[in-house]
Amino acid sequence: MPHSQHPRHRTRIHLAAHFPGVNSTTVWSDPHSGSQIDFASFEHLARTAERGRFDFFFLAEGQRLREHQGRILELDVAGRPDALTVLAGLAATTDRIGLAATATATYNEPYELARRIASLDHLSAGRAAWNVVTSPDAWTGENFRRGGFLPREERYERAAEFVEATRTLWDSWAPDAHVADRDTGVFAAADAGRFAHHGRHFGIDGRFTVPRGPQGRPVLIQAGDSEDGREFGAAYADVIFSRHGHYDAGRAFYADLKGRAARHGRGPDEIRILPAVTAVVGATAEEAQEKAAWIRRQQVSPRNAIQSAEQVWGRDLSDLDPDGPLPDFDPVADGASISRGRVRSGTDPLETARAWRELAAAKGGLSLREVVIEMAAHQTFIGTAEHIADRMEVHVRDGASDGFILVPHLTPTGLDDFVDQVVPILQERGVFRAEYEGTTLREHLNLPIPGPAAGHRHDDVAV
């Protein structure tokens, strides 16, 4: 694949919408907060994103309810659907927008998952994507018959082999293998669906039952930040979902990832890097700032503040006053296990506590809750629609990202302001599509349709 099959003469922003998640970013106490499980909420958000001509609509997953101090966590939104099933429903009520499901490579098997995703691709006429995540913990494994069998260091090895096997399956029907010729009695080519994959984690062969989909292969998304995670993403992903939404961190990550991709023989235009971002739109800069501060306070209730501190300090702090100072003692060194089911940043608790104290002191003695508000809940873009459009354009122009995955704080209306106010400006400036040009997600992302044999391109990549 030549590197610049799609030369970029101008800034071109890709946008995706993340359904509000299961964490304290999602505000449920607001009077406008709707159901996180009714299909109507998914419809509203996906249609809003489609009205904004977004590339795709994204659903996260977590296969075990989060816990805190050994008990189910009550303070945050919880209770999600099976992503692929909701997206199949949304394929009926949307027309063009891509439909991305997160699914773990650890607690699934290639044949079944590849088949479900390929089915979604047909049912949506070429709009399916899979966000591959790796969940290594035995705690999640307690919900599964295979249990927690996977050592942490093997998670990306299994994920890589899972993706290889999945590609083999997706490539197992030639584009013209579904013949359906009544007269000759040939429904499918003789070898349609035949496959074999034999590796360390999977030894499978037989016949795959879903013909090649409208976009060749569903789009592959990856979200993981460790060394192994980045290598895996660089080798396999079409889209990287990153957590580096801020300008400097974004540029560093972007350069790192595209550099890695090049070492895997992939061109910079074969991977789209899209960080999770939040945007707060106001009529004036001041109004936006006020609104952002209000949202942050909603995100961090007093009890939520205590809980965040407990996650750092690794012990019960329910006696603490959230409006009082931070604890004057140090965190328990291995206290990370107090809270389970969160995506962890992997930073050392002692260091986090030090950073919190420094912030509290620097800002003239912030309370515990104020510190958590400052640290945990910061929005990426705050300002007028013009300002946010400016910043987004700059980020993409300067190589901090190829676009953004918007994470609204409200279900299901949290994207309305952005779509109604920011998107038209981006469109007017010609940096974001005014209309869908294609019908498939690969077309929206301006990614090439993979050839039937392309699946073997990365066979020599060691991950």
Added chain:
Amino acid sequence: MTTGHPHLGVALDGAGRHPAAWRSPHARPADLFDPHYWVALARTAERGLLDFIRLDDSLGPPSARLPGRLDAVSVAARVAPTTASIGLIPAATTTHTEPFHVSTAIATLDHVGRGRAGWWPKPSRTLAEARHFGRKPVAPDGELTDEQGEFVDVVGRLWDSWEDDAIIRDMATSRFLDREKLHYVDFEGTYFDVRGPSITPRPPQGRPVIGITVDGPDTLEIAARFADVLFVDASGPDEARRLRDRAHAIAEGNDRDPAELRVLAEITVHLAESEPQARRQRALLDARSDVPVPDGLAFVGTAAVLADRIAAWYTGNAVDGFTLVPGVLPWDLDRIVEDLVPILRDHGLARTAYTADTLRGHLDLPRPANRYAHT
């Protein structure tokens, strides 16, 4: 018998039940992977005010000749928003899959369909399917059925693992959930352990409708213990009645009210305006099939005669209803909806309008109490 008319569902798979169905001039073999094909079939069935469509599935090729099929749960979810009332019962298998994933997928289908989901749990009995997973050899039939029962049991528990009012949004205590209303299922079985609770809130119907195929004493046992609907093959009303009586006895032995079982006989249908015409069409298909055609209970003839048969079985108290299996799609489904249903309606044996908006409602089944709730 609770409604005064038999329950009627229709089984949709590929181009129809006949192995050569796809070669019929009435079939649409090029469209089997096109969502609009499935939407059109579901809408036709809904136009006939049927209780449900049932979608077959497996983790291997449906047949060597026709080796393709989309995931049934996904197809059901795709058609859900394009229909308003009809029940949706996809197959999802129980041998190589995870109870936890299947429980959330079917619960989600119930959320997407606003209370119209069912589930047809099926074991994967073939070596081909086992090789697609490479995890275990093919177990003896008895074990696969045993595992199927355990699977269905734990899925039901996971659906109950959230009480209906677990989401409280209580501003005073900053709590979104009341964890006292969430339950670890802590299931420890022969084939798997599952901790729970589910990640998905309790479905609108409480528990989606479970329909199990009865093909022997073992499956009769698990169906009578765990299923709402029993799909039975019976050579005649007497055999059907015996099966139904037996199911009721097993249910009672397991503290279930037999009135909560729906025993539906399976009938494959080849319909036409006249019996000779139906026979001719069927013979043409047989001639085009390169595998032996399983005959079972195929009905070949007119809608009027089929209506008589349905009436006889039903009024003879042999069954609660029928799953009609079109020999050729969409042809035989059209005949069911356009010809058969109006005749049944004239005899007071089919509904004139939907009177409920959930699948449980169509089947006259109550919304089940939550086993974990102490009220």
